[in-house]
Amino acid sequence: MSSDALSNLLHEERRFPPSDEFAAEAVATSELYDAAAEDRLGFWEDQARALHWETDWEQALDWQPPFAKWFVGGKLNVAVNCVDRHVDAGNGDRVALHWQGDPVDDKRTITYRDLQKLVNQTANALTELGVEAGDPVAVYMPMIPETIATLLACARIGAPHTVVFAGFSADALASRIRDADARVVVTADGQYRRGEAAPLKPNVDDAVAKCPDVRNVLVVRRTGSDVTWNEDRDLWWHEVVDRQPEEHEAQAFDSEHPLFILYTSGTTAKPKGILHTTGGYLTQVAYTHRNVFDLKPESDVYWCAADVGWVTGHSYIVYGPLANGATSVMYEGVPHPGDKDRWWKLIAEHKVSILYTAPTTIRTYMKWGPEPLQEHDLSSLRVLGSVGEPINPEAWMWYREHVGGDKTPIVDTWWQTETGAIMISPLPGVTATKPGSAMRPLPGISAEVVDEEGKPVPNGGGGYLVLTEPWPSMLRGIWGDDERYKETYWSRFEDMYFAGDGAKKDEDGDLWLLGRVDDVMNVSGHRISTTEVESALVSHPKVAEAAVVGANDPTTGQGIVAFVILRGSAAEGETLVKDLRDHVAKEIGPIAKPRQILVVAELPKTRSGKIMRRLLRDVAEHREVGDVTTLADPTVMNLIGEGLDKSKGDEG
Ligand code: WTA
Numbered sequence: 001m002s003s004d005a006l007s008n009l010l011h012e013e014r015r016f017p018p019s020d021e022f023a024a025e026a027v028a029t030s031e032l033y034d035a036a037a038e039d040r041l042g043f044w045e046d047q048a049r050a051l052h053w054e055t056d057w058e059q060a061l062d063w064q065p066p067f068a069k070w071f072v073g074g075k076l077n078v079a080v081n082c083v084d085r086h087v088d089a090g091n092g093d094r095v096a097l098h099w100q101g102d103p104v105d106d107k108r109t110i111t112y113r114d115l116q117k118l119v120n121q122t123a124n125a126l127t128e129l130g131v132e133a134g135d136p137v138a139v140y141m142p143m144i145p146e147t148i149a150t151l152l153a154c155a156r157i158g159a160p161h162t163v164v165f166a167g168f169s170a171d172a173l174a175s176r177i178r179d180a181d182a183r184v185v186v187t188a189d190g191q192y193r194r195g196e197a198a199p200l201k202p203n204v205d206d207a208v209a210k211c212p213d214v215r216n217v218l219v220v221r222r223t224g225s226d227v228t229w230n231e232d233r234d235l236w237w238h239e240v241v242d243r244q245p246e247e248h249e250a251q252a253f254d255s256e257h258p259l260f261i262l263y264t265s266g267t268t269a270k271p272k273g274i275l276h277t278t279g280g281y282l283t284q285v286a287y288t289h290r291n292v293f294d295l296k297p298e299s300d301v302y303w304c305a306a307d308v309g310w311v312t313g314h315s316y317i318v319y320g321p322l323a324n325g326a327t328s329v330m331y332e333g334v335p336h337p338g339d340k341d342r343w344w345k346l347i348a349e350h351k352v353s354i355l356y357t358a359p360t361t362i363r364t365y366m367k368w369g370p371e372p373l374q375e376h377d378l379s380s381l382r383v384l385g386s387v388g389e390p391i392n393p394e395a396w397m398w399y400r401e402h403v404g405g406d407k408t409p410i411v412d413t414w415w416q417t418e419t420g421a422i423m424i425s426p427l428p429g430v431t432a433t434k435p436g437s438a439m440r441p442l443p444g445i446s447a448e449v450v451d452e453e454g455k456p457v458p459n460g461g462g463g464y465l466v467l468t469e470p471w472p473s474m475l476r477g478i479w480g481d482d483e484r485y486k487e488t489y490w491s492r493f494e495d496m497y498f499a500g501d502g503a504k505k506d507e508d509g510d511l512w513l514l515g516r517v518d519d520v521m522n523v524s525g526h527r528i529s530t531t532e533v534e535s536a537l538v539s540h541p542k543v544a545e546a547a548v549v550g551a552n553d554p555t556t557g558q559g560i561v562a563f564v565i566l567r568g569s570a571a572e573g574e575t576l577v578k579d580l581r582d583h584v585a586k587e588i589g590p591i592a593k594p595r596q597i598l599v600v601a602e603l604p605k606t607r608s609g610k611i612m613r614r615l616l617r618d619v620a621e622h623r624e625v626g627d628v629t630t631l632a633d634p635t636v637m638n639l640i641g642e643g644l645d646k647s648k649g650d651e652g
Contacts, residue, residue: 015432019407022294022429029291030430036443043444044472047287051076052085054252061470066490068470070280075252078259078282079156082322083119086112095327098350099145102192102333110145120248122153125241129216131184133158136261138182140164140173140204142191143332146220146237147308150186151318156250160258165309166191168589170206176263177211179273180479184216190223194336197223255279261479262311264417265529266488267519273479274417280472282323284421288442289320292411293354293383294428303329304356311417312387316356335364341372348376356385358525362395363555370402379405383428386412388525389557390513396435414438414513416499420473423447424511437512445471449503454493462504464517466496521550521558528592536587537562540580542570547603547611551620559595561620563603572599602636
C-alpha cells in the first residue's frame with residue numbers, strides 16, 4: 001500500500017459536516033439523490049431541460065452497449081446556450097470573463113454581449129475559411145479570450161474542435177492534427193509564461209510541415225514576436241476576424257453531433273482521440289457545475305485554474321460555466337516561485353468565491369508556506385474544488401485551513417477526459433466531507449468498486465472503480481477506432497465501464513480514489529503513458545531499450561523515472577541524460593520529461609519477456625526491491641541498484 005493510501009486510512013474517521021451557510025438549499029439539493037434514484041432517466045431529462053433546445057428529444061437514452069445516444073432526436077446549438085440565451089435574458093452586461101494575462105498590465109473584461117460579438121465574428125471567419133459542420137479544427141492556443149471564442153465558434157458552426165495543449169511538442173501536435181484530419185489550425189504567435197514570451201507559431205509551422213492537408217493557419221497576435229509567414233496558408237486573426245459581421249445565424253445541431261475530440265494518454269504509445277457530442281455533454285457539464293460548486297450566477301465569481309488544453313478546461317472553464325451564465329476569472333499564467341502571491345492577489349482583486357484547482361498546485365503552495373496567502377483577503381472564497389489526482393489528506397487540510405479560512409467546503413471531484421464531466425464528488429451543504437475522499441457518485445451517476453471478477457466489494461474493501469450505467473456526458477468512442485473503445489473501457493468487466501483507477505469503499509461506503517491501476521502516470525494532474533515516454537526514448541539513436549515508471553513525488557503526485565539500456569556502441573557521455581530528457585520534450589512536450597534517467601545494463605524481465613515495472617518502481621521509490629523469483633535472471637536487480645548509486649546526481 002502506498003503511503004498516501006495509508007494516511008487516507010488514518011484520516012477516514014475525520015469529518016466536516018456541511019456548514020449552515022448552505023442550509024437554505026440543502027434540502028432541495030439533497031432531494032436530487034432521491035429524484036435520480038427513483039427515475040434516473042427522468043432525472044437526466046429534467047437536467048437537460050435547463051438548456052435551450054430548438055427541437056425536443058424523442059427518447060432520453062438509446063443504449064446499445066457500449067454505444068449510447070442521449071436525448072435522441074433533440075436539436076440545440078451549444079454556443080447559443082453558452083452565450084446568446086444569456087444576452088437574450090437581459091444579462092448581456094454581466095461579465096463572462098475577467099481575463100488576466102501573465103504580464104500584470106494585461107487585463108480584459110469581457111461581458112456576455114462582448115463574447116457574443118467575438119464568437120459570431122469568429123464563426124463568420126471560420127466559415128469564410130471554408131470550415132463547415134463536421135470539419136475538425138485544431139486549436140493550439142494560450143489562455144486568452146480568443147481561445148474560448150474559437151471553441152464556441154466551432155461549436156456554433158458544428159465544427160468539432162480538437163484542442164492540443166500548448167505545452168505539447170510539434171510532433172505531438174502533428175500526430176493529433178493528422179489523426180483528427182483537421183484542415184484548419186488556430187494558434188497564436190506566442191504566449192506568456194513566468195513573465196517570458198514563449199513562441200507557439202514555430203511549433204505549428206513544424207507540425208504543419210508534416211500535415212499536407214492543412215490549408216490555413218489562423219494566428220492571434222499575442223506576444224508580437226517575429227514569426228515566419230507562409231502567404232498561401234497563414235492568416236492574422238486581426239485581419240480576418242475583426243472585419244467580420246457581428247451577427248451570425250446559428251443552426252441547431254443534433255444532440256449527438258460531435259462537439260470535440262480531445263486526445264489523452266492511454267496504455268499504448270498512441271494517444272486516444274476521445275469523442276464528445278453535444279446534448280448529453282452540455283447537460284451534464286452544466287448540471288455538475290451548478291450543483292457541485294453551488295453556483296449562484298448572479299453573485300459568484302468562479303475561477304478554474306486549469307488550462308483549456310485539458311478536459312478540465314473544456315468542461316469547467318468553457319462549457320459548464322458559460323452554459324450557466326457564470327462570471328469567471330481566466331488567467332494566462334501558472335504559479336511559479338518568482339511570483340508566489342499572484343494567485344491570491346487575483347482572488348482578492350476579483351473577490352473570487354469558487355476556486356477549482358489541482359492537488360499538485362496546493363502542494364506547491366504548501367511547500368512555499370502560507371505567508372503569500374496571509375497578505376491577501378481571501379474571505380470571498382466559499383467553495384473550493386480539487387481535481388486531477390487523488391488529494392492527500394494533508395493537502396486537503398491545508399487547502400481548507402489556509403485557503404478556505406477553515407470554513408470552506410472542499411469538493412474533491414473525480415472524473416476523466418472520458419467521462420466528460422464530474423462523476424463522484426461531495427455536494428457543498430449536503431455532504432459531510434472526509435479529507436481525501438471524493439465521497440459518493442453524484443445524483444444520476446452509478447459507480448461501484450469491484451474485485452477481479454467484477455463483483456462489488458463490501459464496505460471496507462478495495463478494488464477497481466467502474467461505472468455501471470451510461471451517463472449523458474460519456475465519451476461516445478475513440479475517434480476512428482470503435483474496437484479500441486470497446487477493448488479499452490468495456491472488455492475488462494462485462495457491461496461495466498472500467499475507469500482504470502483503483503478505489504476503496506470505507507466502512508460507511510464512501511469512496512477513496514487510489515490512483516491508476518494501469519500504465520498511465522499522473523504527473524501534476526497530467527496523464528502521461530509509460531509506453532509513450534518509452535517509445536520517445538527508444539526513438540533516440542543512442543537508446544536500445546527503455547522502461548518507464550511513475551514514482552511517488554511529494555509535489556507532482558508522481559514523477560517520471562526512466563531506465564534505459566544504451567545501444568552497444570553508444571557511450572554514456574557527459575550530456576547523455578540531458579540529451580535524452582530534451583529528446584522526450586521534443587517528442588512529446590516538456591511535461592513528459594523524466595525526472596530521473598538511469599542508464600542500466602539490463603531490465604528486469606519475466607521469462608516471457610515482460611518488463612516487471614513493479615520492481616523498477618521499488619528502485620525508483622528507494623524501497624527494498626520486492627519478490628524477484630519470477631525474473632528470468634534475478635541478479636539483474638543488483639546491477640540496477642548499482643546503476644542507481646552511480647546516477648544519483650541526475651535527478652532533474
Ligand atoms: C485521476 C482529469 C483521484 C484519475 C479530470 C483519472 C483523480 C484521471 C481525480 C483522469 C480525483 C482525476 N481523485 N484521482 N478527484 N480526478 N483523477 O483524463 O486517475 O486528465 O483516471 O481528467 O485523473 O485524468 P484526465
